[in-house]
Amino acid sequence: MNASIDTTPEKKKTSHGLFIIQAWLVLLLAAFFGAALAGIQLSLAPKIEANKLNETLDKVPELILGAEAARTFKDSGREMNIDRQYMTTGTKTYSVFKAAADNELLGWVIKAGGQGYADKIELLVGVDKNIAGITGLFILDQKETPGLGNKIMTPEWRRQFINKPTQKPLTVVKTKADAPDQINAITGATISSRAVCDIINQSLNNLRQPLENAATATQQTSDNPQETK
Amino acid sequence: MADQPTAFERFTQGVLPENPVYRQLLGLCPTLAVTNSMQGALTMAGAVLFVLLCANVIISLIRDLLKPHLRIVIFTLTIATFVTIVDRFLAAYMYQMSKNLGPYIPLIIVNCIIICRCEVCASKQSPFTAAADAVGQSLGFTLALASIAAVREILGTGMFFGIRVLPEMWPDWVIMVLPPGAFLTFGLLLGAVNWVAARKKTEG
Amino acid sequence: MNDTPNTTEIPQDDTKRAPAIQVGHSPHLSDASFTTRRMMIDVLIALVPVVGMAVYVFQFYAVFQLAVCLTTCLAAEALFTKMRQRPLSLFDFSAAVTGVILGLSLPATAPWYVGVIASVVAIGIGKVIFGGVGMNLFNPAMVGRAFVMIAFAGAMAASGYESLQTGIDAITQATPLNAFKQMGISTPLKDLFLGLTNGSLGETSALACLIGGAYLCIRRTASWEIPAGVIAAVLVMGGLADIFGSSDNWTVIHHLFSGSLLFGAFFIATDPVSSPLTPKGKFIFGAGIGFFIMVLRFFSGYPEGVMFAVLLMNAVTPLINRWTIPRVMGE
Numbered sequence A: 001m002n003a004s005i006d007t008t009p010e011k012k013k014t015s016h017g018l019f020i021i022q023a024w025l026v027l028l029l030a031a032f033f034g035a036a037l038a039g040i041q042l043s044l045a046p047k048i049e050a051n052k053l054n055e056t057l058d059k060v061p062e063l064i065l066g067a068e069a070a071r072t073f074k075d076s077g078r079e080m081n082i083d084r085q086y087m088t089t090g091t092k093t094y095s096v097f098k099a100a101a102d103n104e105l106l107g108w109v110i111k112a113g114g115q116g117y118a119d120k121i122e123l124l125v126g127v128d129k130n131i132a133g134i135t136g137l138f139i140l141d142q143k144e145t146p147g148l149g150n151k152i153m154t155p156e157w158r159r160q161f162i163n164k165p166t167q168k169p170l171t172v173v174k175t176k177a178d179a180p181d182q183i184n185a186i187t188g189a190t191i192s193s194r195a196v197c198d199i200i201n202q203s204l205n206n207l208r209q210p211l212e213n214a215a216t217a218t219q220q221t222s223d224n225p226q227e228t229k
Numbered sequence B: 001m002a003d004q005p006t007a008f009e010r011f012t013q014g015v016l017p018e019n020p021v022y023r024q025l026l027g028l029c030p031t032l033a034v035t036n037s038m039q040g041a042l043t044m045a046g047a048v049l050f051v052l053l054c055a056n057v058i059i060s061l062i063r064d065l066l067k068p069h070l071r072i073v074i075f076t077l078t079i080a081t082f083v084t085i086v087d088r089f090l091a092a093y094m095y096q097m098s099k100n101l102g103p104y105i106p107l108i109i110v111n112c113i114i115i116c117r118c119e120v121c122a123s124k125q126s127p128f129t130a131a132a133d134a135v136g137q138s139l140g141f142t143l144a145l146a147s148i149a150a151v152r153e154i155l156g157t158g159m160f161f162g163i164r165v166l167p168e169m170w171p172d173w174v175i176m177v178l179p180p181g182a183f184l185t186f187g188l189l190l191g192a193v194n195w196v197a198a199r200k201k202t203e204g
Numbered sequence C: 001m002n003d004t005p006n007t008t009e010i011p012q013d014d015t016k017r018a019p020a021i022q023v024g025h026s027p028h029l030s031d032a033s034f035t036t037r038r039m040m041i042d043v044l045i046a047l048v049p050v051v052g053m054a055v056y057v058f059q060f061y062a063v064f065q066l067a068v069c070l071t072t073c074l075a076a077e078a079l080f081t082k083m084r085q086r087p088l089s090l091f092d093f094s095a096a097v098t099g100v101i102l103g104l105s106l107p108a109t110a111p112w113y114v115g116v117i118a119s120v121v122a123i124g125i126g127k128v129i130f131g132g133v134g135m136n137l138f139n140p141a142m143v144g145r146a147f148v149m150i151a152f153a154g155a156m157a158a159s160g161y162e163s164l165q166t167g168i169d170a171i172t173q174a175t176p177l178n179a180f181k182q183m184g185i186s187t188p189l190k191d192l193f194l195g196l197t198n199g200s201l202g203e204t205s206a207l208a209c210l211i212g213g214a215y216l217c218i219r220r221t222a223s224w225e226i227p228a229g230v231i232a233a234v235l236v237m238g239g240l241a242d243i244f245g246s247s248d249n250w251t252v253i254h255h256l257f258s259g260s261l262l263f264g265a266f267f268i269a270t271d272p273v274s275s276p277l278t279p280k281g282k283f284i285f286g287a288g289i290g291f292f293i294m295v296l297r298f299f300s301g302y303p304e305g306v307m308f309a310v311l312l313m314n315a316v317t318p319l320i321n322r323w324t325i326p327r328v329m330g331e
Helices: A002-022 A024-057 A059-065 A066-073 A150-151 A155-159 A190-221 B009-013 B028-033 B038-062 B070-093 B097-105 B106-110 B112-122 B125-156 B179-204 C003-015 C034-057 C060-083 C095-106 C112-124 C140-151 C176-183 C190-192 C207-216 C223-246 C250-255 C259-270 C277-300 C306-324
Strands: A081-089 A092-101 A104-115 A120-128 A134-141 A170-175 A182-184
Touching: A002 A024, A024 A092, A024 A170, A024 B070, A059 A092, A059 A104, A059 A120, A059 A134, A066 A104, A081 A150, A081 A190, A104 A134, A120 A190, A134 A155, A134 A190, A134 B112, A134 C095, A150 A155, A150 A190, A150 C207, A155 B028, A155 C112, A170 A190, A182 A190, B009 B106, B009 B125, B028 B097, B028 B106, B028 B125, B028 B179, B038 B070, B038 B106, B038 B112, B038 B125, B070 B106, B070 B112, B097 B106, B125 B179, C034 C060, C034 C095, C034 C207, C034 C259, C060 C095, C060 C112, C095 C112, C095 C140, C095 C259, C112 C140, C112 C250, C190 C207, C190 C277, C207 C259, C223 C250, C223 C259, C223 C277, C250 C259, C259 C277
Parallel strands: A170 A182
Antiparallel strands: A081 A092, A092 A104, A104 A120, A120 A134
């Protein structure tokens, strides 16, 4: 009995030490794997970051020039300079992409978001250099009802936004849209359709002044005489 | 260890008789979550193949050094490392797919198929057998994912690998590409597999 | 695989009929085939005014939709029972009832495949997979309808009800609930009560549902506690909304007579298989359905919520049974 009591603390002591010794493999592997992962992260991180940015940047030429013109533009070998800016109006901050080629301002792409029917809708809307008309629309992220609201992603529906004037807010109509400020609702998804229009209206309304200011600033610095009014 | 299956047996068992999804009911989270398109399903299957193969071989190489009470830690450590590698690679070279699969690639870490194979095979058998086992099990997993994804993508979108296979007038069964479709398809296919297995048993 | 134990069980049950009280799955009947059949025929009789009204309002569209659902349900029942090597159960009319109720819950202009797929899902996944009549957890017709509702959102959502090409007055209007939800337009109570409005085939006429429902309750084929629970919950919640809510012109009575509320309360919720066993349980079940209908109508994106409410309460039926079935003393 006495002997067993005596040995207990001793045993505990040795087993504590043993845990560390036994875990040598875990520690070694952890160090090794950690180093390997660090290496991979170092080599891949720039590419992943570039992917994230390109996701939006890739869309800019198409949104400003239209799909067809964007392709010919690219084939002609001209370079489009896309400049990302942040514009704050009131409480909201927008990411705005300024597109220019050969010192000539081509247009703007605004990244905007707002509440849809199911969840937030994030979209890109392109406007021409005078902020007079919409040149394109792309839905980045949405979780609308599949089969109804998610049709806002379809090119057929998005196409009707092209060349819409920005002076008057866009309105959604259920029947045939004939006025220039009208957008056809998706059948059965009036709320989603209206949400997209509201996001566009609101962001254009908020950004009209800052964009015009920025545009005149660009024109002053550029040497292109066609730009000045 | 004389009664351990050979490498060839490990390989064939994994594909059908011990199919990880239909027979062992393991790895159901990705099975249900990513099978609404063939591309997604096959990417997931490829990721699992890579992780399982690497983890199995590494565990098998160090199997004599494993302490019983520390083995799970080492399994998890190894699996997590390779999962992170896959995740970064997808984000770098298949960005859109990595976005579509979302959290399900990192979740391979907790995929029971891999830890099960480490425990059952890799920690007991040679690297060659472990590799054969990994390929067999992954092939079984791929077959299962592909079968579910084929049903869901064709019925749900009328397409296969993103290419239209059903006539334009086909009304898409949107429910099939949504979560309920995953449960229904998996349940019905599992029932069919069990039915075939039961028939084989009574015949043989 | 399950076939072998079950087929041997059935004759055992017959010989063991002696013990006095058995608490098991409903329906609790001494002679299953006869009484199920009697009940189902009763339901079909009760549906006559509803079907009549549907045919009067929607004309050919109602006949077509009902025919599609009825024939597909019967064919699916025959096919699936044969696959399970069970005796043909067509003549207990349960599949016929499912078919008619399913048909009545669809929009008039739904394309043919909607009815076909809904019927196959209703019988196959809603009923036969669980073990056939008496074993299903959920109301088969609602399982089928939920499937097509999500699968073919375009044909089944509020917009699916409206069409300008049919030449039938009712179909050109928005459904009353949708007109209210989208545009705040209230429909006169008289139209809602008589049923000259747009909607699912069977739901438009409150009057026809009340006549059929009264027949079912008097015959005791349906337990009156369930519709009573539904209506009570709707009255309470709708009444509270009237008192505290905005002063719009959609009152609790509009709620009661619109949509498939009465049709659901009398014909769908009262399915004896997927509802609780005790009177108290039935009332709780009904009240739960009424509660969820109102919650869905007030807060969800859908204008109507009867189908989801019934399915939700079906899911908690075993729980209600546990709470309300009296325990044997000492247990």
